[in-house]
Amino acid sequence: MTRAPDARAGLGGELLVHGLAQLVDPRGRTSDPLTIIEDAFVWIRDGEVAATGPMADLPAEAALLLGDGKDPRAFDGSGCVALPGLVDSHTHAVFGAGRAHEFERRLAGATYQEIAAAGGGILFSVRDLRSRSMDDLIEISRPRIAEFARFGVTTVEVKSGYGLTVEDELKTLRAIRRLSDEDDLPRLVPTFLGAHAIPEEYADDRESYVRLVIDEMLPAVVEEDLARFCDVFCEQGAFTLAEAERILERAGELGLGLKIHAEEFTPLGGAELAARLKAASADHLVAIDDRGITSLAASATVATLLPGTSLFLKLGRHAPGRALADAGATLAVATDFNPGSSMSQNLPLMVPLACLNLGLTIAEAVRGVTLGGALAIGRPELGVLAAGSPGDVAVFDTPDVRNLAYHYGVPRAVLVARDGRPLWKAKRRSSRTDTALLS
Ligand code: NIG
Numbered sequence: 136m137t138r139a140p141d142a143r144a145g146l147g148g149e150l151l152v153h154g155l156a157q158l159v160d161p162r163g164r165t166s167d168p169l170t171i172i173e174d175a176f177v178w179i180r181d182g183e184v185a186a187t188g189p190m191a192d193l194p195a196e197a198a199l200l201l202g203d204g205k206d207p208r209a210f211d212g213s214g215c216v217a218l219p220g221l222v223d224s225h226t227h228a229v230f231g232a233g234r235a236h237e238f239e240r241r242l243a244g245a246t247y248q249e250i251a252a253a254g255g256g257i258l259f260s261v262r263d264l265r266s267r268s269m270d271d272l273i274e275i276s277r278p279r280i281a282e283f284a285r286f287g288v289t290t291v292e293v294k295s296g297y298g299l300t301v302e303d304e305l306k307t308l309r310a311i312r313r314l315s316d317e318d319d320l321p322r323l324v325p326t327f328l329g330a331h332a333i334p335e336e337y338a339d340d341r342e343s344y345v346r347l348v349i350d351e352m353l354p355a356v357v358e359e360d361l362a363r364f365c366d367v368f369c370e371q372g373a374f375t376l377a378e379a380e381r382i383l384e385r386a387g388e389l390g391l392g393l394k395i396h397a398e399e400f401t402p403l404g405g406a407e408l409a410a411r412l413k414a415a416s417a418d419h420l421v422a423i424d425d426r427g428i429t430s431l432a433a434s435a436t437v438a439t440l441l442p443g444t445s446l447f448l449k450l451g452r453h454a455p456g457r458a459l460a461d462a463g464a465t466l467a468v469a470t471d472f473n474p475g476s477s478m479s480q481n482l483p484l485m486v487p488l489a490c491l492n493l494g495l496t497i498a499e500a501v502r503g504v505t506l507g508g509a510l511a512i513g514r515p516e517l518g519v520l521a522a523g524s525p526g527d528v529a530v531f532d533t534p535d536v537r538n539l540a541y542h543y544g545v546p547r548a549v550l551v552a553r554d555g556r557p558l559w560k561a562k563r564r565s566s567r568t569d570t571a572l573l574s
């Protein structure tokens with residue numbers, strides 16, 4: 136019996152995107168030009184890229200899918216650009232209530248730190264998350280995570296860090312695990328961020344909380360295999376450099392990859408620590424100094440830039456993306472999606488922000504939301520669009536990749552597939568407003 140063609144049947148899907156104006160493969164070093172194939176196809180079979188290339192080289196077996204033009208596995212990519220599915224390598228996407236009330240206070244002049252010092256900010260989200268069941272957390276997070284796919288994102292790193300007790304951190308990570316079992320959502324990469332804030336009940340005894348993270352939370356997380364990475368918020372008012380080092384060293388001993396929120400507001404030396412501990416990434420870096428830049432550039436640690444956070448917090452300053460790229464650091468660009476400092480899943484919007492505010496070229500920023508993000512989560516293969524790479528593809532309704540930065544803010548993901556199975560397909564093309572740019 137033959138089965139009706141079903142992109143979701145089998146282990147992984149089959150998909151042919153044909154007639155693409157551009158197929159972009161971001162492989163290369165930070166500042167290399169992007170490799171672009173014009174009038175191109177990408178053919179995914181069994182969830183993996185079977186071939187890419189110019190239409191003239193379309194394999195006969197793939198051409199069968201063109202048939203009468205009605206096969207749902209074939210997608211007309213004319214006038215479009217294909218990239219590997221975007222990788223958002225830094226989010227806090229599992230939380231309860233939003234914090235629009237704090238946003239309004241910030242618009243009226245209060246700072247993020249003032250709100251945090253008054254018991255709001257992260258601690259507001261902690262009180263809220265502790266009051267919820269795991270099932271409630273899953274229900275409230277699912278649509279927020281699904282939203283990423285509409286922007287072309289097929290992989291999302293998600294941090295815990297709003298629980299801050301053993302049970303509430305485990306509850307968060309179990310919720311992430313449950314959501315990562317749902318194959319109509321982006322792939323999730325879990326990070327343990329028990330060291331996000333000192334919880335209220337430990338305000339006068341921070342050392343006991345640091346020990347709780349090291350001696351109880353980390354072993355429990357590892358025992359259940361709930362996280363790939365451990366992260367620490369190293370900042371005045373959060374965790375000191377020495378505390379971050381103790382926590383990350385233990386996490387490394389237990390086999391977790393390492394990440395750090397470093398120099399978001401204050402240069403404490405987190406970037407150098409990350410390089411020394413061979414962390415996968417050091418993130419934020421708004422206040423990084425020359426020594427931090429030099430040590431990241433000399434390491435394999437990815438410098439993760441979060442231009443949405445500087446904007447949303449009205450910081451008035453930005454991570455030195457240009458200096459980091461010129462020094463030779465590997466860059467990722469991510470949203471930092473969270474209820475306090477960056478309430479947006481729009482990873483493509485971070486491309487023009489990284490160009491305009493951080494001095495990146497378009498190629499650097501596009502590589503940052505693809506290969507750079509993939510490197511920051513230890514999955515380089517997710518940043519490649521070529522035969523043998525995972526079948527994650529994002530098709531954008533514009534004929535020139537440069538429009539992703541130039542004609543900014545347009546919702547243009549028309550087909551987004553994970554492992555060859557569509558996560559998102561636009562009902563109709565709405566943004567056919569770009570013509571090919573003159574080069
Ligand atoms: O990356 N900096 C610390 N953590 C988040 C903010 C989390 C929150 O405000 O809820 C960040 O900006």
Ligand code: FE
Pocket residue numbers: 225226227396471
């Ligand atoms: Fe963050």
